[in-house]
Amino acid sequence: MKIAVCMKQVPDTEARLRLNKLGTWIEEEDLPFVINESDECALEEALQIRDRQSSGEVVVFSLGPERVREALRKALALGADRAVHLLDPAFAAGDPLATSRALAAAIGREPFDLILTGSQSDDLGWGVTASLIAARLDLPHAWLVMGIELEADGSTARVVREMEAGKNEIFRLRLPAVLEVQAGINHPRYASLKGIMQAKRKEIASLGRAELGLDEEEAGAAGSRVEIVAVEFPRAGGGARILEGDAASASAQLVELLRNEARVL
Amino acid sequence: MGGVWAILQHRDGKAHPGSWEAVTAAKRIAEALGDTADAVLLGSGMDDLAREAALTGVGSVRVADHPALASYVPGAHTAALVAALRQGAPTFVVFPHTYQSIDYMARVAHGYGAGILSEVVAVAAGPDGLAWTRPILEGKLQARARVRGDGPMVVSVQAGAFPGAARAGEAAPIAALAVDEASLTLDRDLLGVEDAASDVVDLTAAERIVAVGRGIGGADKLGIIRELAAACGAEIAASRPVIDNGWLPRDRQIGSSGQTVAPKLYVAVGISGAIQHLVGMKGAACTVAINKDPGAPIFNVADYGIVGDLFEIVPALTKALREGRST
Ligand SMILES: Cc1cc2nc3c(=O)[nH]c(=O)nc-3n(C[C@H](O)[C@H](O)[C@H](O)COP(=O)(O)OP(=O)(O)OC[C@H]3O[C@@H](n4cnc5c(N)ncnc54)[C@H](O)[C@@H]3O)c2cc1C
Ligand SMILES: Nc1ncnc2c1ncn2[C@@H]1O[C@H](COP(=O)(O)O)[C@@H](O)[C@H]1O
Numbered sequence: 001m002k003i004a005v006c007m008k009q010v011p012d013t014e015a016r017l018r019l020n021k022l023g024t025w026i027e028e029e030d031l032p033f034v035i036n037e038s039d040e041c042a043l044e045e046a047l048q049i050r051d052r053q054s055s056g057e058v059v060v061f062s063l064g065p066e067r068v069r070e071a072l073r074k075a076l077a078l079g080a081d082r083a084v085h086l087l088d089p090a091f092a093a094g095d096p097l098a099t100s101r102a103l104a105a106a107i108g109r110e111p112f113d114l115i116l117t118g119s120q121s122d123d124l125g126w127g128v129t130a131s132l133i134a135a136r137l138d139l140p141h142a143w144l145v146m147g148i149e150l151e152a153d154g155s156t157a158r159v160v161r162e163m164e165a166g167k168n169e170i171f172r173l174r175l176p177a178v179l180e181v182q183a184g185i186n187h188p189r190y191a192s193l194k195g196i197m198q199a200k201r202k203e204i205a206s207l208g209r210a211e212l213g214l215d216e217e218e219a220g221a222a223g224s225r226v227e228i229v230a231v232e233f234p235r236a237g238g239g240a241r242i243l244e245g246d247a248a249s250a251s252a253q254l255v256e257l258l259r260n261e262a263r264v265l
Numbered sequence: 266m267g268g269v270w271a272i273l274q275h276r277d278g279k280a281h282p283g284s285w286e287a288v289t290a291a292k293r294i295a296e297a298l299g300d301t302a303d304a305v306l307l308g309s310g311m312d313d314l315a316r317e318a319a320l321t322g323v324g325s326v327r328v329a330d331h332p333a334l335a336s337y338v339p340g341a342h343t344a345a346l347v348a349a350l351r352q353g354a355p356t357f358v359v360f361p362h363t364y365q366s367i368d369y370m371a372r373v374a375h376g377y378g379a380g381i382l383s384e385v386v387a388v389a390a391g392p393d394g395l396a397w398t399r400p401i402l403e404g405k406l407q408a409r410a411r412v413r414g415d416g417p418m419v420v421s422v423q424a425g426a427f428p429g430a431a432r433a434g435e436a437a438p439i440a441a442l443a444v445d446e447a448s449l450t451l452d453r454d455l456l457g458v459e460d461a462a463s464d465v466v467d468l469t470a471a472e473r474i475v476a477v478g479r480g481i482g483g484a485d486k487l488g489i490i491r492e493l494a495a496a497c498g499a500e501i502a503a504s505r506p507v508i509d510n511g512w513l514p515r516d517r518q519i520g521s522s523g524q525t526v527a528p529k530l531y532v533a534v535g536i537s538g539a540i541q542h543l544v545g546m547k548g549a550a551c552t553v554a555i556n557k558d559p560g561a562p563i564f565n566v567a568d569y570g571i572v573g574d575l576f577e578i579v580p581a582l583t584k585a586l587r588e589g590r591s592t
Contacts, residue, residue: 011402013403013479013537016558016560017402017405017406017560019406026402026406095380095381096371096381096383097374097380097381122402122403123401123402124401125383125384125400125401125402125403126381126383126384127367127383127384128367128370128371128374128381128383129371131367131368131369131370131371131372132371132374132375132381134371134372135371135372135375135376136375140339140340140452140453141339141372142339142368142453143364143367143368144364144368146461158456160459161368162364162461162522163364163365163458164363164364164521164522165521165522165523165524165525166460166461166462166465166515166516166518166522166523166524167458167459167460167461168458168459168460168461169455169457169458170455170456170457170458170459171453171454171455171456172453172454172456173452173453173454174452183505183506183509184505184508184509187510187511224380224413225380225381225382225412225413225414225416225418226380226381226382226410226411226412226413227410227411227412227413228401228408228409228410229409229410229411230408230409231401231406231407231408231409232406232407232409233405233406233407233560234400234404234406234407234562234565235565239564239565240552240554240564240565240566240567240568240569240570241568241569241570242559242564242569242570242571242572243569243570243571247571247573247577247578247580247581247582248581248584248585250571250573250578250581251571251578251581251582251584251585252585254553254569254571254582254585255582255585255586255589256589257569258530258551258553258569259589262530262550262551262568262569264473264529264530264550264551265497265530265586265589
């Protein structure tokens with residue numbers, strides 16, 4: 001089984017964020033980047049499926065600047081067979097329409113039996129890029145996948161999909177399909193030393209706009225309908241009353257307030 | 266091309282609360298454009314719901330009624346809606362940002378040839394068209410976005426951002442949308458619904474909750490949280506990553522995929538405050554946040570906050586609670 005995985009590199013959720021000088025995006029210099037959480041779960045799911053079948057190939061796709069190579073390298077160390085880097089300044093500042101157009105074009109070059117993605121990127125959080133890839137490739141899809149069982153020689157899959165309020169929905173769909181994995185479907189592995197060594201010999205191919213057969217007005221900002229013009233820290237709602245002092249004194253104040261002001265103890 | 270359509274979501278004859286928020290948002294967009302807002306229902310046997318929607322101040326209610334739309338299947342819902350959109354040609358299509366809508370709205374956008382803008386929390390008329398606001402980086406920042414070019418847009422609106430449409434004016438007309446049965450693709454074979462958690466602890470009745478987030482760093486560190494919970498007579502709950510990592514069982518999850526609670530006291534420890542978590546606890550009467558990041562969004566919704574290392578603060582708070590009790 002040949003499996004494609006879409007993986008985005010995003011700022012580490014732990015990182016302290018700063019705005020760039022123009023306030024149009026975050027300052028990326030010195031910012032630590034990681035593989036998007038649900039995408040890491042998609043990769044883990046792909047590796048497990050491949051390994052259960054004892055044959056097959058996992059190919060990782062990522063669109064982004066030069067720094068993304070590090071994420072692809074990590075995916076190869078975790079066990080992916082090959083990586084494709086969609087790398088071109090023309091891809092910058094794409095909205096889901098533009099980004100999905102490029103990814104669908106790249107994935108569409110090879111016959112995949114299954115395409116696994118994350119459900120949502122932890123930076124832009126559109127939640128729709130992978131469904132658009134499915135639409136462009138005219139494949140069935142599901143968002144928020146919490147379980148995948150291949151059936152009938154891999155021609156269908158039994159899929160568990162998260163619903164709201166603690167329920168899951170179960171259905172069968174035809175493969176190839178785009179399954180958008182939700183964080184928590186599995187516990188992603190750590191890279192082994194052996195994996196890291198082997199990754200050095202694996203291929204990372206680069207594809208640019210022209211190689212994907214896209215016109216200038218189809219890629220990145222030019223191919224987008226949505227443009228982010230400014231980013232800002234949200235204005236504190238009512239805002240919490242912050243209790244100052246060391247741990248002991250802040251705690252004492254808090255207990256006093258909970259008891260006598262909020263009256264919840 | 267013209268008009269703004271709100272796509273209502275429903276189950277068992279009842280509207281999802283997000284539906285009315287989509288109506289509110291659609292009306293606001295329509296107002297800014299000097300246009301009208303309509304409500305759209307896809308399903309089977311929705312007469313009561315259509316009458317309810319007709320009273321929300323929309324221009325009309327359009328109903329695609331077909332047995333194949335009775336349960337949500339993306340292929341069928343997409344085909345029915347795209348056909349109706351091509352016919353009616355609205356400029357904006359507004360969905361509630363729910364697990365069902367997000368599942369198929371991208372396909373709808375693709376089929377209708379529309380752009381897509383998800384998880385909107387505010388829209389305002391600006392000098393160069395509508396100015397949209399949406400959270401990014403898990404709510405740590407907000408982005409202001411602009412729509413470029415012509416052509417329709419599909420947008421989704423986050424829960425709580427556009428409080429539900431109140432009854433307004435007279436009943437709007439209800440019109441049927443044509444449904445072409447042959448076009449409805451049943452791309453999923455529905456097999457059933459199950460509980461995500463195997464055991465079910467009902468946290469909705471808890472008066473006090475101590476909820477722990479990824480900041481705790483591991484199951485082996487939960488001892489101080491249990492002690493804090495014991496000291497204030499609280500149940501333990503958690504944000505999603507704590508559950509996903511297997512540090513606590515799934516039935517302790519608070520948020521859009523977990524339980525929705527409204528305790529007297531909610532203490533959020535090492536939780537950043539992403540919207541999917543907040544929707545599960547915003548009904549708490551009093552919220553305390555303990556977080557080392559003063560910019561964590563949880564402080565925007567909390568009543569009281571302590572900024573610092575939870576491994577220092579939680580034991581100190583437990584001690585203060587115990588001491589307070591003995592005096
Ligand atoms: C469709 C969907 C559904 C979801 N459903 C849910 C849901 O039901 N419930 C839910 O909770 N989430 C849900 N999520 C995930 C949600 O988006 C967030 O990723 C999640 O809530 C973050 O959890 P967290 O705050 O514990 O972790 P993080 O965002 O990683 O925050 C950890 C926090 O701990 C703080 N911290 C770290 N170390 C310390 C320390 N030593 N002392 C003090 N503070 C510290 C950090 O400053 C940070 O603010 C869902 C996401 C999606 C896409
Ligand atoms: N630049 C990218 N490169 C590779 N995959 C991506 C990219 N952007 C989004 N995706 C995939 O699409 C999913 C949804 O992303 P989003 O629509 O941004 O929330 C992610 O979890 C990824 O699997």
